Amino acid sequence: MAKQLGFFVDINKCTGCKACQVACKDKNDLPTGIRWRRVFQYEGGQWVNQGSSVIPSDVYAYPVSAACMHCQNAVCTQVCPSGAMYKREDGIVQVDANKCIGCRYCSWACPYGAPQFNESLGVMTKCNMCVDLVDKGQRPACVEACPYRALDFGAVDELQAAHGNFNAPAPLPDPNITNPSVVYNPNKVTKFTGDTSGHIMNLEEL
Amino acid sequence: MNTREWALIIFTTLAQLAVGMLFVLLIVRSYASRVLGADKAAAWTNTPLYSVPVIMIAALIASLFHLGKVMNVIGAVPNLATSWMSREVVCSVTFTVLTVLFAFFEWRKIGSAALRIGLAWLAVVVGAVLLVSMSATYMLPAQPAWNTPATPINFFVASLLLGILGSAAGLVATAKSQAEEAGVQDALKVVLKSCALAAVLLLGIELLILPMYIAYLSTQGLAAIRSIYLMATEYGALLFLRLLLVFIGAGVLAFYLYQKASVAGGEKSFGTLAYTAFALVFISELLGRVLFYATHYRIGV
Numbered sequence: 001m002a003k004q005l006g007f008f009v010d011i012n013k014c015t016g017c018k019a020c021q022v023a024c025k026d027k028n029d030l031p032t033g034i035r036w037r038r039v040f041q042y043e044g045g046q047w048v049n050q051g052s053s054v055i056p057s058d059v060y061a062y063p064v065s066a067a068c069m070h071c072q073n074a075v076c077t078q079v080c081p082s083g084a085m086y087k088r089e090d091g092i093v094q095v096d097a098n099k100c101i102g103c104r105y106c107s108w109a110c111p112y113g114a115p116q117f118n119e120s121l122g123v124m125t126k127c128n129m130c131v132d133l134v135d136k137g138q139r140p141a142c143v144e145a146c147p148y149r150a151l152d153f154g155a156v157d158e159l160q161a162a163h164g165n166f167n168a169p170a171p172l173p174d175p176n177i178t179n180p181s182v183v184y185n186p187n188k189v190t191k192f193t194g195d196t197s198g199h200i201m202n203l204e205e206l
Numbered sequence: 207m208n209t210r211e212w213a214l215i216i217f218t219t220l221a222q223l224a225v226g227m228l229f230v231l232l233i234v235r236s237y238a239s240r241v242l243g244a245d246k247a248a249a250w251t252n253t254p255l256y257s258v259p260v261i262m263i264a265a266l267i268a269s270l271f272h273l274g275k276v277m278n279v280i281g282a283v284p285n286l287a288t289s290w291m292s293r294e295v296v297c298s299v300t301f302t303v304l305t306v307l308f309a310f311f312e313w314r315k316i317g318s319a320a321l322r323i324g325l326a327w328l329a330v331v332v333g334a335v336l337l338v339s340m341s342a343t344y345m346l347p348a349q350p351a352w353n354t355p356a357t358p359i360n361f362f363v364a365s366l367l368l369g370i371l372g373s374a375a376g377l378v379a380t381a382k383s384q385a386e387e388a389g390v391q392d393a394l395k396v397v398l399k400s401c402a403l404a405a406v407l408l409l410g411i412e413l414l415i416l417p418m419y420i421a422y423l424s425t426q427g428l429a430a431i432r433s434i435y436l437m438a439t440e441y442g443a444l445l446f447l448r449l450l451l452v453f454i455g456a457g458v459l460a461f462y463l464y465q466k467a468s469v470a471g472g473e474k475s476f477g478t479l480a481y482t483a484f485a486l487v488f489i490s491e492l493l494g495r496v497l498f499y500a501t502h503y504r505i506g507v
Contacts, residue, residue, distance in 0.1 A: 040507060066507065079346070081291040083284045102274020104210075105291050111348040111506030122274030173506030177347050196428065200507070 003155035004072060004091035005129060006181030007143075008163055009065050011190055013150035016041055016063030018205075023145030024067070027130060034116045036127035037067040037142050038206050042171050042191070044198025060189035060198070064169050065151065067142065068093060068114035068127035069180030076106035076115055076126075085115070085124070091156075091181055092131055097123045111173035112180070129153065159183045170195035207500040213272035215495040218340060219368070220265035221298060222361060223488070225333030226369020227376070228258045228305065232326055234373060234397050242389050244319060250384050250393075252312060254376030255326070259305040266302060290342040297336035304329035337361050350430035351502040356419040360412070360498075364491050367408040367456055371484040374401040374463070378480040395467040398476065402464035405483070409456035413449070429503040436501040448493035455486030 016039050024030070024037040045059030070093045077085045077093060084099035085106050095115070100123035106115040107124065115124045130140035134153075138144075143151045152159070163183050167175045170191040184190075191198060200206070231254055238247035270276050285292045308326045311317055341358035377397060384390040420437075423430040437445055463479040466472030 038507075075346070075348070078288040079291060081283065081285050081289045081295060082278065084278075099278060100275060101278045103272060103291065104208075104274070105289075105343075108504065109346045109348055111504065113504070113507050117274060119274075124274075171507055173348075194427075206507075 002088075002090035003157060004070070004181050005134070005153060006070055006091070006156035006159060006183065007067065007129075007140075008152040008154070008159045008183045008185070010148075010150040010152075010163075010185040011062055011064065011169065012185055012187045013148045014039075014063050014065055014146075015148060015150075017147065019145045019147055020065055020142035020151055023141040024127070027141035030125075031118065031120065034118060034125060035206065036114070036116070036125070037065065038113075039202075040064045040066065040171055040200050040206065041202040042169075042198050043201045044191070044195075060191075061201075062169075062187055062190055064172060064184070065142075066112060066172060066182075068129075069112055069178065069182045070129060071178035071180045073177075073179040075109045075178055079105050079109045081105065088131075090134075092129045092134070093126070094128045094131065095124050095126055097121065097125075100124050111177055156181045156183070168193040170198060171200050207496070210272050211499040213268050213270070215492060215499060217265045217269035217272070218361070219364070219488070219491050219495050220261050220268065221301075221336065221340070222365035222491075223368040223372055224258050224262040224265065224305070225301070225330070225337060226365035226367070227254065227261070227372045228326065228333060228369070229330050229366075230369045230373040230401075231255050231258070231376075232323070232330060234377065235323070237397070238393055241393050242387075246384070246387055246390065248312070248319075249387070250377065250380055250390055253380045254373060255312070256309045257376060259302060259309050262298075262302045262305055266298060269298070290339050290345075294336065294339040294343050297332055297339050301329055301332045301336050304332060337365055348504050348506060349502050350426040350505060351423060351433035352498075354419060354422055354426075356415055356422070359415055360494070363408050363411050363415070364494070367405060367412070367452075367487055368484075368491055370401045370404050370408070371456065371460075371480070371487050374398055375480045375484040378476045382477070391473060394476070398467040398480070399464050402460040402467065405456040405460040405487075406464075409452060409460075412452060412456075416449075427505065429505045432503045433501045436503075437497065441497055441500055444493055445497060448490050448497065451486045451490035451493070455483045455490060459483035459486070 018039045021037045021039055041063055043061040046057055047054050048057045070091050074087055074093050077087055082099045082101050084096045087093050102122045104117050115126045118125045140153055143153050160183055163185050166184050166186055167180055167182050169184050170193055172193055174193050231251055235247055235251045283292050283296055311322050341361045344352040344357050346353055381390055381394045420434055423434050459479050460483055466475045
């Protein structure tokens with residue numbers, strides 16, 4: 001059986017430039033409003049008065065690039081009534097547009113907001129890890145496009161062996177719900193899932 | 207709220223009405239058969255019973271408007287092993303088929319009376335499983351506002367309340383045409399008093415569940431608190447209207463219905479009270495379902 005594939009995101013290297021997001025939209029020809037890969041800008045901290053100065057106190061900001069996590073406990077495939085949402089042998093979660101009834105139930109169940117409804121097609125769509133490229137031995141468009149080499153993909157156990165098994169940066173949800181196939185390399189200010197000290201500052205872009 | 211969710215608001219409310227009405231009408235049928243005889247009981251209760259498959263077919267048609275690709279709907283059932291929505295679809299269709307068969311057999315007098323009533327009770331059992339499936343469909347870990355015991359409790363209470371008041375309205379309507387039949391008016395009074403009492407009891411449960419639900423949500427994290435905030439602000443007026451209508455319908459009017467059914471000469475008010483109570487509660491449950499879909503927040507991103 002093929003190994004479960006997943007993404008690696010190095011928050012230390014990522015600058016939040018969104019080249020991955022744009023490359024994904026371009027490669028998959030995604031319409032307005034649909035973003036299979038999104039870059040969340042998570043920020044927190046405050047400025048405090050000190051004498052005549054105003055100085056930053058614990059101010060932090062970091063980007064979190066996230067797409068479908070191709071979860072090992074993929075709730076989208078479990079709830080899908082038609083079986084349109086399915087997992088391949090290599091763990092990539094895909095939608096079969098010929099089976100999808102467009103009920104959007106998967107989008108209610110996925111805590112990562114990965115399945116997104118395409119109004120013009122009437123079906124759900126989501127990141128398929130550029131399966132056409134992967135099957136040809138190439139890398140997903142987002143990974144190829146990253147100018148800082150902050151993104152990678154491969155077998156999850158190999159990614160974990162190389163980078164650790166951290167998969168819970170805020171603002172992402174508790175990974176225990178779906179066991180996402182992803183590894184993040186946190187930087188020194190990265191907060192854990194469930195953190196309430198910060199906010200997603202670029203909601204209008206997501 | 208996504209506009210397509212209007213289809214689900216109508217589907218769930220009508221399906222709950224249909225299941226509740228069938229359950230209540232079969233109890234009334236059983237009682238009426240004992241006090242009036244089988245033929246009079248059938249003549250009195252059949253028209254409201256025939257409305258059950260009609261309501262359910264309307265519910266199913268409404269549900270199709272939720273889908274992005276209706277042409278694929280026939281494939282909506284293969285994931286029965288893990289998908290509560292698949293189970294909900296199967297139960298909805300099975301319930302509809304059973305109620306259509308019951309109505310047809312009853313109309314054409316096919317099979318024995320016991321067989322026909324047995325078929326209807328089988329539909330009630332499937333209807334109860336439908337309500338369980340419908341509730342479980344929404345009890346997703348990513349949806350704290352839905353993933354609470356309040357979802358199945360509210361769905362069952364709504365089904366019973368709508369079923370009781372819908373049946374009462376239907377039975378008052380058909381009793382008018384049976385006015386000359388001895389005993390029908392007396393049986394109607396007994397049924398209306400029981401319906402009114404049950405409606406007040408169910409109203410009490412609905413009013414009790416709401417504060418408990420909000421208290422529970424307040425402990426379930428940020429997404430759940432956002433749901434409470436929406437209920438209190440943007441949808442506060444809707445929540446107030448929903449509570450006001452159900453209080454008037456299942457409380458005040460049900461109380462008057464009980465009073466009128468307890469005194470001689472109260473029959474003239476039955477229609478006005480029963481129809482208005484049902485209409486108000488039906489609108490209230492629709493508004494409650496709007497709140498259900500409008501105030502849920504998914505956890506995560």
